[in-house]
Amino acid sequence: MRDFSYLRAASVEEAINAAALPATMLLAGGTTLLDLAKCGVADPERVVDISHLTGLDTIRVDGEGAFIGALAKMSRVAVDAAIQQQFPAVSEALWQAASAQIRNMASIGGNLLQRTRCAYFRDPATFPACNKRSPGSGCSALEGVTRNHAVLGGSDACIATYPGDLAVALTAFDAVVHLGERSVAIDDFFLLPGSTPNREHAMQPGEMITAITIPTSVAARHSTFIKVRDRQSYEFAAASAAVGIAFEADGKTISDIRVALGGVATKPWRARGVEDALRGRAFEPEAVKQASRLAIEGAIDHGANHYKIELAPRVVERAILKTGAMA
Amino acid sequence: MTIVETRAKRGDASDGTLGGRLSRIDGPAKITGAADYALERQPDGMVHAVLVDSTIASGRVLSIDAEAAEAAPGVLLVMTPDNALPIKSATDWLGTPPPDVPYEPLARTITFSGQHVAAVIAETFEQATSAAALVKVTYEDTAAIASFDDPRAGDGMAIDQMTVEWGDAEAALASAPVRISQEYKTPREYNVPIEPHGLIAHWQGDTLTVWEPSQWIDGMARTYAEWFDIPFENVRLRSPYIGGGFGSKALPLEHGAIAINAARMLGRPVKLAVTRPQTFTAYGGRPATRQTIALGATREGKLLSIVHRGANETSITGIAVEPLGSVTSIMYATPNFSSRQNIVPVNTVKPGALRAPGENPSAFGIECAIDELAYEVGIDPLEIRLLNYAEEDPHAKKPWSTRRLREAYAAGAEAIGWSNRDPRPRSMRVGNQLIGYGVAAGTYPVRRTPGEALVRILSDGTVEVASSSIDMGQGTYTILAQTAAEAIGVPVETVRVKLGDSALPRAPVAGGSQLANLMTGAVHKAALAARDELIGLAINDPNSPFRALQANTLVIENGQIASPRDTGSAVAIAEVMRRTGRDKIETLRNTLPEKLRNDKDHFRNFTTISTMLSPTDGDYSLHSWCVHFVEVRVDVDFGTVRVARMVSALDSGRLYNPKLAESQWKGGIIMGIGQALLEEGIVDSRHGRVINNNLGDYLVPTNADIPDLEVISVGIPDTHASVLGGKAVGELAIVGVAPAIANAVYHATGVRVRDLPITLEKLI
Numbered sequence A: 001m002r003d004f005s006y007l008r009a010a011s012v013e014e015a016i017n018a019a020a021l022p023a024t025m026l027l028a029g030g031t032t033l034l035d036l037a038k039c040g041v042a043d044p045e046r047v048v049d050i051s052h053l054t055g056l057d058t059i060r061v062d063g064e065g066a067f068i069g070a071l072a073k074m075s076r077v078a079v080d081a082a083i084q085q086q087f088p089a090v091s092e093a094l095w096q097a098a099s100a101q102i103r104n105m106a107s108i109g110g111n112l113l114q115r116t117r118c119a120y121f122r123d124p125a126t127f128p129a130c131n132k133r134s135p136g137s138g139c140s141a142l143e144g145v146t147r148n149h150a151v152l153g154g155s156d157a158c159i160a161t162y163p164g165d166l167a168v169a170l171t172a173f174d175a176v177v178h179l180g181e182r183s184v185a186i187d188d189f190f191l192l193p194g195s196t197p198n199r200e201h202a203m204q205p206g207e208m209i210t211a212i213t214i215p216t217s218v219a220a221r222h223s224t225f226i227k228v229r230d231r232q233s234y235e236f237a238a239a240s241a242a243v244g245i246a247f248e249a250d251g252k253t254i255s256d257i258r259v260a261l262g263g264v265a266t267k268p269w270r271a272r273g274v275e276d277a278l279r280g281r282a283f284e285p286e287a288v289k290q291a292s293r294l295a296i297e298g299a300i301d302h303g304a305n306h307y308k309i310e311l312a313p314r315v316v317e318r319a320i321l322k323t324g325a326m327a
Numbered sequence B: 001m002t003i004v005e006t007r008a009k010r011g012d013a014s015d016g017t018l019g020g021r022l023s024r025i026d027g028p029a030k031i032t033g034a035a036d037y038a039l040e041r042q043p044d045g046m047v048h049a050v051l052v053d054s055t056i057a058s059g060r061v062l063s064i065d066a067e068a069a070e071a072a073p074g075v076l077l078v079m080t081p082d083n084a085l086p087i088k089s090a091t092d093w094l095g096t097p098p099p100d101v102p103y104e105p106l107a108r109t110i111t112f113s114g115q116h117v118a119a120v121i122a123e124t125f126e127q128a129t130s131a132a133a134l135v136k137v138t139y140e141d142t143a144a145i146a147s148f149d150d151p152r153a154g155d156g157m158a159i160d161q162m163t164v165e166w167g168d169a170e171a172a173l174a175s176a177p178v179r180i181s182q183e184y185k186t187p188r189e190y191n192v193p194i195e196p197h198g199l200i201a202h203w204q205g206d207t208l209t210v211w212e213p214s215q216w217i218d219g220m221a222r223t224y225a226e227w228f229d230i231p232f233e234n235v236r237l238r239s240p241y242i243g244g245g246f247g248s249k250a251l252p253l254e255h256g257a258i259a260i261n262a263a264r265m266l267g268r269p270v271k272l273a274v275t276r277p278q279t280f281t282a283y284g285g286r287p288a289t290r291q292t293i294a295l296g297a298t299r300e301g302k303l304l305s306i307v308h309r310g311a312n313e314t315s316i317t318g319i320a321v322e323p324l325g326s327v328t329s330i331m332y333a334t335p336n337f338s339s340r341q342n343i344v345p346v347n348t349v350k351p352g353a354l355r356a357p358g359e360n361p362s363a364f365g366i367e368c369a370i371d372e373l374a375y376e377v378g379i380d381p382l383e384i385r386l387l388n389y390a391e392e393d394p395h396a397k398k399p400w401s402t403r404r405l406r407e408a409y410a411a412g413a414e415a416i417g418w419s420n421r422d423p424r425p426r427s428m429r430v431g432n433q434l435i436g437y438g439v440a441a442g443t444y445p446v447r448r449t450p451g452e453a454l455v456r457i458l459s460d461g462t463v464e465v466a467s468s469s470i471d472m473g474q475g476t477y478t479i480l481a482q483t484a485a486e487a488i489g490v491p492v493e494t495v496r497v498k499l500g501d502s503a504l505p506r507a508p509v510a511g512g513s514q515l516a517n518l519m520t521g522a523v524h525k526a527a528l529a530a531r532d533e534l535i536g537l538a539i540n541d542p543n544s545p546f547r548a549l550q551a552n553t554l555v556i557e558n559g560q561i562a563s564p565r566d567t568g569s570a571v572a573i574a575e576v577m578r579r580t581g582r583d584k585i586e587t588l589r590n591t592l593p594e595k596l597r598n599d600k601d602h603f604r605n606f607t608t609i610s611t612m613l614s615p616t617d618g619d620y621s622l623h624s625w626c627v628h629f630v631e632v633r634v635d636v637d638f639g640t641v642r643v644a645r646m647v648s649a650l651d652s653g654r655l656y657n658p659k660l661a662e663s664q665w666k667g668g669i670i671m672g673i674g675q676a677l678l679e680e681g682i683v684d685s686r687h688g689r690v691i692n693n694n695l696g697d698y699l700v701p702t703n704a705d706i707p708d709l710e711v712i713s714v715g716i717p718d719t720h721a722s723v724l725g726g727k728a729v730g731e732l733a734i735v736g737v738a739p740a741i742a743n744a745v746y747h748a749t750g751v752r753v754r755d756l757p758i759t760l761e762k763l764i
């Protein structure tokens, strides 16, 4: 960590203007930024504190959907009664994320932008090679310890897992990320690493997240989030799944199904193959099992993370069965 | 001086006496934040040191470019081996005299990743941190051996002192009707106390004050005196509270030498606290271990032979032995036995002590193996343990002082409902959860070093107890107050305990689970002496109110002195002190045997471990015992293991304060659950570095991982083990937890996991 200048932004405009300057980072709850600064990964020249901006922490749910301000705290969104009712998977994803202390500090905008837990990324002094940190330097993980690395969406340049939970639920339900004037569908907001793993999202310099919206849907109302990990609390997902289901009037035929995976891919991973296989079909355990296997289509393991290929379909299957039983 | 006032509320009056369930008297200070931990001191002019650590695991430092760091704001010194003032080598903790070479805490030759190569001292912590990142170190990098799994590490070297053999184990194994043989492994595990290691070093002329969390004030003060070539009396080490150590805060470390040297060079107090990642490299945790255990038995499950081969990792430059045969050699009766151990040097920091070093991994091996044998011969895992019960110490061939293990098996089995268990693996299930029951035993030796204590009765009738021993949460403050209160006959609230200061009477290491026994012994002796003196005064002093009674003894109860014959005339201690004009009665006593009561041996007793008695010195073999019963739930699809219920029955002899002993046991059990399911230092084999060096990635249990823990004391007072009848408490309960869980996981799933931790990918 080195000296940086600190600006407490008085308005969104001021924050955006300041954020357009090079080597500038926004500070919300700081639970990612400070952590990475201590590791020597984040090294901003300017820090623009947006945590005191007013009007950015609204949580509103109406017939259209949910509107969540970028500065709303994780813990507040998790306990919001309307969110719990209309988007249970979103609330559950937040409850199972991080720790109570972090959830009380952390903002929804910051949460989307949390960085990977790849150990090589987090230790620049020992591992100079990391394409995400310094493009072209190589990837220390490919030949290293890969237990937590992605099996989906990786490239020769980077196989770092997107670690967050909330974005997985948001991806299942077609949330939209609002960057002031502009808005981007969440699936387009997060980028695959390809040859530029340093670019993780579609934001341009000088943009900031102002809000997230999630459209209402029957599937979102009948949804669940399952997170699997060795430690029962305060651990990132080994694999997770957000699932929502709507049935036809017969109560059996699946009219709409949403499936997204976490903990196994380089970005929040929408499993459209699973959805396509089940949409229009009768809800039936064997069909669910077969379809769930499609969740890991195209998966590539790197040894120690092979178990994720076994685990992910089982998590998807369990989540679909659980949601189907509730709907 | 750290004084803890005994102002705890009591459930009933008996809580204050020895054996009562008095709450920790240092608890309120800790809860309110009033407890002043060593690193919170702010001496005038204090500056901050930050370490620069090696980023390679093997090689040598070619050059250090400190120019940019030296020019950074606030920087006072960039310390390297070339500009550091020389330090002398010191006697080690065993008492081995030092080699006649300087001691260099900053390395030129690199043998592990994270080794300290330089230090930056600046006016503020932030300035030192930022300047440390500017120090450019150039290395010559040589191939590292990251772990003992690397074939180049080889088999290591044999530690002959670890060899234990009787009978003809190999031959008996070869001819046994039933044979099993398996390898069991435990990974590197780390102490990671919440309070980091560190110190504030302050020189005034040639006297040195060090504020530092320490499990061994006198041992560390002695080392500092030798390093910096000053008399022992010139070192004042103060350690009022310790935020967890688990074995890692007993010995002086490199960063201590660096900070004290910087303070000497700069003439200012220097503070150095290691970072969280440095808690994985500034000192070592439990080394990785592997054991092969071959059991030979009759078809009925009676042991005929145990052949045990163990190895643990050590560092390139140091010898660390984790005694892997310690439980193997005493848990079961067997006519033939052979245990040998190697240590394998690899590029790691030198491993250290972590709760029950030796016994803990040793129990993982033998307690899993005996479970495997039970299934092999088709008898109950509890049954096989009783069938092979050791009626005496099979290794030392001496009677146990006490071994309430049979009682522990019975109490634990009853409490968990062992008889409800369907013996077939993978036979019990609810929904997606496979259910398994497991059992394993544990043991920890009773170690004994003589102690010392000062007891003072003051003119107001209150009592002070003073010792340089420490309280790291295990309850020393509390049980010593209880001991003195009971011995003298005063309410526990009137006793003040002073600990954690090298200016106080000497104490040996708070390690090996010995402190409670030796300190209660010493305080008891000093307090009885003070009481005798008080009674003598009351009987003999011409101004005493009891003078006229012509009594030859008096009783003291609840702070009141009375004649046993004349109950009506009780007089407060303060009143007797006032009338006799005494301002205090002071007794300093130690429990050294006659032959050690000279200055040299007295010093050696408290500043090295050379006088510590082994558990089998004397006529008996002295050990604590425990057994853990576990019910686990394993998700059939996900492989996640959850401990659903746990009952432990433990024999630690007499408990001086059952509430605190139970807390200690539970702490050990929780650590054991972490060891079984979560904890593992993950090593990058190319860089020889532990890559999960933070508490986000090195997983210890959360509250959600721990069910209600039931602990049952089955001990009885054991006066062969200690003066007041206690045996080892602190390290006992972790021993046997991991094998109990592994055995339960086998019962639940039919899968034997022989390498810890039992993570989900091993079960799906």
Ligand SMILES: Cc1cc2nc3c(=O)[nH]c(=O)nc-3n(C[C@H](O)[C@H](O)[C@H](O)COP(=O)(O)OP(=O)(O)OC[C@H]3O[C@@H](n4cnc5c(N)ncnc54)[C@H](O)[C@@H]3O)c2cc1C
Residues within 6 Å of the ligand: A025, A026, A027, A028, A029, A030, A031, A032, A033, A034, A035, A070, A071, A074, A096, A097, A098, A099, A102, A105, A106, A107, A108, A109, A110, A111, A112, A113, A114, A163, A164, A165, A166, A207, A208, A209, A210, A234, A235, A236, A237, B695, B696
């Ligand atoms: C030990 C640990 C465990 C964790 N476990 C989990 C877990 O299990 N699941 C999970 O989902 N998360 C987990 N997290 C991550 C945690 O949820 C995030 O750190 C947190 O949500 C970040 O929010 P923040 O407001 O503190 O962000 P900050 O640290 O303030 O910001 C994070 C990043 O976002 C940028 N930023 C912040 N706000 C905006 C905005 N409005 N517009 C544009 N850029 C912005 C910042 O510049 C920075 O780069 C864990 C974190 C830690 C440290």
Ligand code: SF4
Residues within 6 Å of the ligand: A116, A118, A119, A120, A121, A129, A130, A131, A132, A133, A138, A139, A140, A141, A142, A157, A158, A159, A160, A197
């Ligand atoms: S996986 Fe990605 S983040 Fe990790 S070292 Fe490779 S490039 Fe860097």
